[in-house]
Amino acid sequence: ATEHYAAPRPVRAEHVRIELDLDFAQRAIAGTCTTRVSAVRTVATVTFDAVDLDVTDARVDGHAVPFSNSGAHVRVELPRALEAGQACDIALTYRARPRRGLYFWGPDAGYPDRPLQAWTQGQDIDARCWFPCLDTPAQKATSEVIATFPAAMTSLSNGVLVSDITTGERRTQHHRMAQPHAPYLVTLVVGEFDEATDTAGTTPLRYLFPRGRREDALRCVARTPQMVAAYESITGEPYPWSGYAQVFVTEFILGGMEHTTATTLVDTVLHDARAHLDYTAEPLISHELAHQWFGDLLTCRDWPHGWLNEGFATYFEVLWKERGDDRDEADHHRMLDLDAYVTETRERYARPIVARSFQAPMDLFDRHLYEKGGLVLHELRRRVGDELFVRALRHYVARHRHGVVETVDLARAFEEATGHNLDPVFDQYVFSPGHPELKVEVRYEADDGRLRIAVRQTQRTDAGTPVFRLPLDVVVTVNGQDTRHRLDITDAEHRFHLPCPAAPSQVRVDPRRDVLGTLDVDKAVGLWREELASAPEPRARTEAALALGKDGGLRSVEALGRALTTTDLFWATRAACAKSLGRIRTPEARTHLLDALDTAHPRVRRAVVAALGEFRHDAQVAGRLRALVEAGDASYFVEAEATRGLGRVRAPDALPLLEAAAARPSFQDVIGAAAMDGLAETQDAAAFPVAVARTAYGQPAFLRRAAVVAVAKLAEGANRKREAVDLFAQLLRDPQFRVQLAVCDAAPTLGDRRLLPALEGTTFSDPRTRRYAREAVRSLREGAPQAREIASLREELDSLKQETRTLREKLETLSLRDAAPASKSNARPVRKRAAKATKRGRTPPPKRRR
Numbered sequence: 036a037t038e039h040y041a042a043p044r045p046v047r048a049e050h051v052r053i054e055l056d057l058d059f060a061q062r063a064i065a066g067t068c069t070t071r072v073s074a075v076r077t078v079a080t081v082t083f084d085a086v087d088l089d090v091t092d093a094r095v096d097g098h099a100v101p102f103s104n105s106g107a108h109v110r111v112e113l114p115r116a117l118e119a120g121q122a123c124d125i126a127l128t129y130r131a132r133p134r135r136g137l138y139f140w141g142p143d144a145g146y147p148d149r150p151l152q153a154w155t156q157g158q159d160i161d162a163r164c165w166f167p168c169l170d171t172p173a174q175k176a177t178s179e180v181i182a183t184f185p186a187a188m189t190s191l192s193n194g195v196l197v198s199d200i201t202t203g204e205r206r207t208q209h210h211r212m213a214q215p216h217a218p219y220l221v222t223l224v225v226g227e228f229d230e231a232t233d234t235a236g237t238t239p240l241r242y243l244f245p246r247g248r249r250e251d252a253l254r255c256v257a258r259t260p261q262m263v264a265a266y267e268s269i270t271g272e273p274y275p276w277s278g279y280a281q282v283f284v285t286e287f288i289l290g291g292m293e294h295t296t297a298t299t300l301v302d303t304v305l306h307d308a309r310a311h312l313d314y315t316a317e318p319l320i321s322h323e324l325a326h327q328w329f330g331d332l333l334t335c336r337d338w339p340h341g342w343l344n345e346g347f348a349t350y351f352e353v354l355w356k357e358r359g360d361d362r363d364e365a366d367h368h369r370m371l372d373l374d375a376y377v378t379e380t381r382e383r384y385a386r387p388i389v390a391r392s393f394q395a396p397m398d399l400f401d402r403h404l405y406e407k408g409g410l411v412l413h414e415l416r417r418r419v420g421d422e423l424f425v426r427a428l429r430h431y432v433a434r435h436r437h438g439v440v441e442t443v444d445l446a447r448a449f450e451e452a453t454g455h456n457l458d459p460v461f462d463q464y465v466f467s468p469g470h471p472e473l474k475v476e477v478r479y480e481a482d483d484g485r486l487r488i489a490v491r492q493t494q495r496t497d498a499g500t501p502v503f504r505l506p507l508d509v510v511v512t513v514n515g516q517d518t519r520h521r522l523d524i525t526d527a528e529h530r531f532h533l534p535c536p537a538a539p540s541q542v543r544v545d546p547r548r549d550v551l552g553t554l555d556v557d558k559a560v561g562l563w564r565e566e567l568a569s570a571p572e573p574r575a576r577t578e579a580a581l582a583l584g585k586d587g588g589l590r591s592v593e594a595l596g597r598a599l600t601t602t603d604l605f606w607a608t609r610a611a612c613a614k615s616l617g618r619i620r621t622p623e624a625r626t627h628l629l630d631a632l633d634t635a636h637p638r639v640r641r642a643v644v645a646a647l648g649e650f651r652h653d654a655q656v657a658g659r660l661r662a663l664v665e666a667g668d669a670s671y672f673v674e675a676e677a678t679r680g681l682g683r684v685r686a687p688d689a690l691p692l693l694e695a696a697a698a699r700p701s702f703q704d705v706i707g708a709a710a711m712d713g714l715a716e717t718q719d720a721a722a723f724p725v726a727v728a729r730t731a732y733g734q735p736a737f738l739r740r741a742a743v744v745a746v747a748k749l750a751e752g753a754n755r756k757r758e759a760v761d762l763f764a765q766l767l768r769d770p771q772f773r774v775q776l777a778v779c780d781a782a783p784t785l786g787d788r789r790l791l792p793a794l795e796g797t798t799f800s801d802p803r804t805r806r807y808a809r810e811a812v813r814s815l816r817e818g819a820p821q822a823r824e825i826a827s828l829r830e831e832l833d834s835l836k837q838e839t840r841t842l843r844e845k846l847e848t849l850s851l852r853d854a855a856p857a858s859k860s861n862a863r864p865v866r867k868r869a870a871k872a873t874k875r876g877r878t879p880p881p882k883r884r885r
Contacts, residue, residue, distance in 0.1 A: 041337035046072040048176040062139040069126040074117035084163035084170035092128040136164025145733030152226035157219035159396040175215035222294035235263035243282040251305040255316040265358040271429035293326030310702035313637040325351035338396035346408020372406040385468040395802040427452040469500030470552040477558035486535040512541035546575040573605035584615025596627030610642035617646025637670040648680030657686035675709035682713025708741035715748035723753035740777040747781035764793035779807035783814040
């Protein structure tokens with residue numbers, strides 16, 4: 036990796052006009068791109084980014100001029116030098132068969148029903164692969180796209196349609212974008228689509244989708260008008276463009292892409308009524324819409340500051356959840372973001388959000404840029420409060436609309452709008468790697484009428500991660516009354532003493548899990564049980580459910596079982612109860628799960644079925660899962676979990692059932708993919724050829740990727756690793772790049788160094804595949820543990836956990852039998868006083884009690 040900085044800008048792009056003729060048969064384009072540039076300083080040449088474009092002619096203001104083409108850049112010699120402020124039109128005529136930037140798709144022997152389409156995707160630096168341009172986010176210009184294609188098709192591009200002419204079997208549509216935007220946001224989609232329209236206030240909305248999928252498309256986009264209204268309210272900026280279109284295309288290489296006025300979406304998110312029971316595309320829809328403000332209206336100056344695009348769009352998913360659903364759903368969605376980011380730091384790497392060291396800009400598009408970026412915005416909101424947060428956002432948008440931004444611009448906007456200097460927050464969370472890892476110990480000291488809370492930051496600080504300064508909220512419940520404390524964390528260790536006149540029934544540390552970091556709370560199990568039963572914050576109840584899964588005692592199992600069947604409890608808390616019961620894995624836990632198997636909420640039912648998959652070699656559980664697989668379920672996802680679970684419990688007759696389930700059609704092939712997971716879990720050698728067959732080109736895409744992972748997990752037990760290596764080497768050249776990604780992901784699991792020549796010798800066009808291949812090579816060279824070894828260790832650990840639980844149950848039973856009736860509290864009465872926390876920084880730990 037090397038350091039990257041924003042490209043110099045000796046000239047400024049003012050307008051880009053792209054005239055393009057598409058040849059679907061040859062998967063080729065021919066056209067002319069005319070760019071109006073103005074000089075920032077005296078220039079005699081202008082260099083355009085142009086990858087694999089065969090430029091045949093260059094003209095400046097209509098006159099032919101000399102040029103050179105390196106294959107990556109075209110250098111145009113100006114007939115006379117431009118002085119600062121002077122402008123000219125530079126036209127480049129070219130042909131190409133693009134490998135990136137513009138993609139042709141159509142039916143073939145493997146996928147005869149695939150539609151004939153062409154679409155573009157220019158982020159991060161792929162616009163240069165389909166038209167010559169000054170390819171940096173800072174080069175904003177107005178644009179025109181004039182595309183010619185088969186008459187039966189239609190096109191979508193930025194801005195408004197200004198002309199539509201059909202001549203014989205060819206059709207030409209001309210779109211014009213009157214406001215400046217970055218090159219990577221220029222779009223062209225061509226194909227045959229059905230269309231629906233709507234409005235958001237005065238903004239016209241268009242939805243383009245595959246023919247016959249109207250109802251499925253509207254399930255995805257129906258609340259777009261409400262999203263537009265919500266974002267206008269939050270940002271204080273009316274929707275900034277002439278209109279908004281969303282188009283669903285085949286084989287799109289991202290989930291979605293926020294081209295200005297015209298978002299492109301992958302068509303695999305289109306879903307039927309059965310999938311809609313427990314699936315929604317709204318996180319994707321709301322994310323891409325938010326980019327029309329953050330990314331399109333305000334654009335990062337260069338990609339190291341890309342979190343100002345992606346972090347904002349990710350956090351606006353949360354803000355939409357608050358407005359469109361409720362705060363509980365928003366908190367849950369935010370926790371998924373935190374889990375995704377923390378997992379990346381634990382399993383892959385930690386880096387500053389703003390980082391200039393990378394091999395390709397796409398390397399930055401990770402959980403740090405998206406999820407951590409969004410969580411930083413929530414941290415800012417937590418520091419200044421809701422009202423000032425919205426004020427600061429509006430100030431930031433108003434000041435920089437139609438401009439380019441860096442992180443310092445956001446920091447200054449917050450300071451100007453709120454009066455808070457938030458540089459420490461940016462230094463810790465944006466410009467440094469890592470996050471606070473908090474261990475909190477809660478103890479009630481009855482003799483002193485106080486609550487002792489010890490807080491330690493346990494993150495390693497030898498690689499640039501700081502000791503963080505942050506507020507930590509604690510809510511203490513005594514005699515039914517809540518008192519909120521805000522603890523100031525400034526050092527690696529603190530001990531706080533909070534006034535507490537009687538034993539608390541709840542001590543909720545960071546009750547909505549607002550802190551950007553990890554939190555490990557050590558407190559009496561009775562507090563966890565009480566919080567699961569009655570905490571007002573669903574997020575606190577969910578944390579309690581997960582904590583009780585680590586306790587595993589009889590009373591905790593009963594508490595989890597009660598909460599699991601409490602239908603008015605937030606669904607995610609009930610799902611956490613199911614997860615914890617699956618972790619505990621006692622006969623009592625199994626009984627509660629089986630009793631909840633028919634619960635009405637599909638997401639809770641899904642969690643119950645997933646938890647039952649933890650009961651390996653349990654005949655009763657296997658029977659119930661088998662029945663569910665055979666009968667099916669109203670939810671695709673519940674049926675998928677049952678299929679996966681049947682393999683996980685090692686049911687003796689699982690193989691034929693799983694093989695049959697792999698052929699069931701479902702949304703995103705979730706049932707078939709789960710069947711592949713289940714086959715891998717069986718560790719049955721006979722499952723290996725079944726998985727291999729499902730990797731074949733022509734099989735459903737999601738199923739293929741799951742089958743790749745299954746092959747990696749089954750190969751050693753089947754003594755067929757050489758065959759798996761040969762298969763993976765072939766799949767690394769597969770036309771579907773996500774299959775290539777799946778192979779790179781599965782390579783460490785296969786754990787065979789004979790795959791190294793294929794990983795190192797294959798030329799990947801997608802930078803994401805190149806990055807994953809590099810990581811796979813590093814993992815294989817470092818000798819990462821193989822899947823079978825990990826599985827063996829997990830089975831040994833499961834056995835030890837079960838023995839420990841049995842001993843704890845016996846101990847708890849004896850304790851309950853011998854316990855005397857509870858006596859009245861002998862705590863001395865303490866006069867009620869203002870709740871103030873005292874702290875002592877850098878104090879030694881308390882003496883160990885005997």
